Amino acid sequence: MSSRRNFIKLASAGLLTAGTAVRAFTQQVSSALSGFVQESAPAAETFYNGRKCLYFGGTSYYGLQNHPELIKAAQEALARFGTHSGTSRYPYGTTPLYVEVEKRAAEFFGTEDAAYVTSGYLQNMAAFQAMDQLKMFDVVFLDERAHYSVFDFAWALRKPVFTFAHADPADLARQLKEHVRAGEKPLLMSDGIFPTFGMLAPIPEYLKLVENYDGLIWLDDAHAMGVLGGHGRGTYEHFGLKSNRLYFGGTFSKAVGSHGGVIPGPAALVKTIRGGHIMNGASAGSSATAAAALKGMELLQAHPEWRDRLAKNARQLRGGLKNLGFEMNDSPAPVAAWRLKSAKAMDDVHSELLNRGILIQRSRYVGAGPDGVLRAVVFATHTPEQIDRLLAELKMLV
Secondary structure, three states: OOHHHHHHHHHHOOOOOHHHHHHHHHHHHOOOOOOOOEOOOOOOEEEEOOEEEEEOOOOOOOOHHHOHHHHHHHHHHHHHHOOOOOOEHHHHHOOHHHHHHHHHHHHHHOOOEEEEEOOHHHHHHHHHHHHHHOOOOOEEEEEOOOOHHHHHHHHHOOOOEEEEOOOOHHHHHHHHHHHOOOOOOEEEEEEOEOOOOOOEOOHHHHHHHHHOOOOEEEEEOOOOOOOOOOOOOOHHHHHOOOOOOEEEEEEOOOOOOOOOEEEEEOHHHHHHHHOOHHHHHOEOOOHHHHHHHHHHHHHHHHOOHHHHHHHHHHHHHHHHHHHOOOOOOOOOOOEEEEOOOOHHHHHHHHHHHHHOOEEOEEEOOOOOOOOOEEEEEOOOOOOHHHHHHHHHHHHHHO
């Protein structure tokens, strides 16, 4: 069993406080790599530490963080509304910008309503608290490689929490059978796209399992929002799934090019989130990011060809890495990670690529393991020639 699963079991049993578990886990995954300072907006070519690099990192999937229309919208919002409303959303801190973001997000995702919170990290907590208040579940089942924010806030629920093997429906079935008691409703928590290897959670299989227990699924869909599905609505749309058992949250900080978290969903859930601690205990988000989120959603809806270009680039990257002999899953995500024979070998390749003007990630993020991985992300703004250059340089080094 992984250390992470041990931490969550101890915390759930009351033998380890959430804070202690977080500190212990953080010490294990903290990376020795530091000192990279981004000196321009994220793009296919980005300045780091005083030099321009061909950049395959981060989550600027469409390069919108520096799009002139988003910058203009942010500037106009700052001029009209100031930096932010100066208080929490309720009762006095809601501006027309925040209302419009929620309305546009509900339209974007085809839901009854949507809640806009100050960060993608907090969208999980806001939703979990509301679902708990509405008594929608009794026990939690958590993928052992779910994002930090999912783990952090699962502990805070003070409900029984059980982890299951990563993206493993068979292990989930065993856990459900063992731990769900008569009359209890399970809540399954997972990422939609797991950020390190870009793997998709097997949601169709999960849905069949939770239906047997009258359960629900929650996805942190931050990496899939704006990327997967015919309308960019994420993992559920990618799989063609519609069900009142399916819930999710996302972030505007990646594909949309702005900042803040969003929870689209039924009106009753969103109303409860608006009355909860996150909306009422934290200051409202910035006017600039709200306006940029609006413009980012508008542009993504107006340019479906961007998703096609991103998907094509993802296929080129993943196919090229597979041809070099690296193990690749069959995910359509624009994220790929691979391992070499040792941590030193990965450090050396990462360093030499940087010497050649190419910056990929030397990652020890969620699920990367003790030695970490090499990780590359493509954007819609990368050209085929830029991706080929990365692959050619890698071929010479491994």
